[in-house]
């Protein structure tokens with residue numbers, strides 16, 4: 001019911017600024033609930049987000065949920081390749097498109113930008 005009231009027939013994703021029909025948008029908490037529980041029911045904290053932006057934001061909030069003492073849900077993803085960088089003890093890990101934050105060997109890895117295709 002909030003979706004119909006707060007999202008127009010065609011509306012703008014507050015994250016990527018692209019326009020989508022309502023059925024391709026969800027209401028997203030601009031300030032994550034994990035950061036401020038008092039904003040959970042505040043309509044001024046809700047904004048339309050496209051499904052891709054909502055997924056990426058939700059994935060990044062898993063870290064916040066863990067920091068807040070809540071149990072985060074880990075979703076396993078297949079690693080497509082691992083490449084050693086020649087000049088440093090850093091590895092590039094390629095994951096499926098749309099992948100966000102990951103745990104690898106106990107280290108949290110955040111994909112800031114997707115790696116180019118090989």
Ligand SMILES: [Zn+2]
Nearest residue numbers: 013016050053
């Ligand atoms: Zn978007």
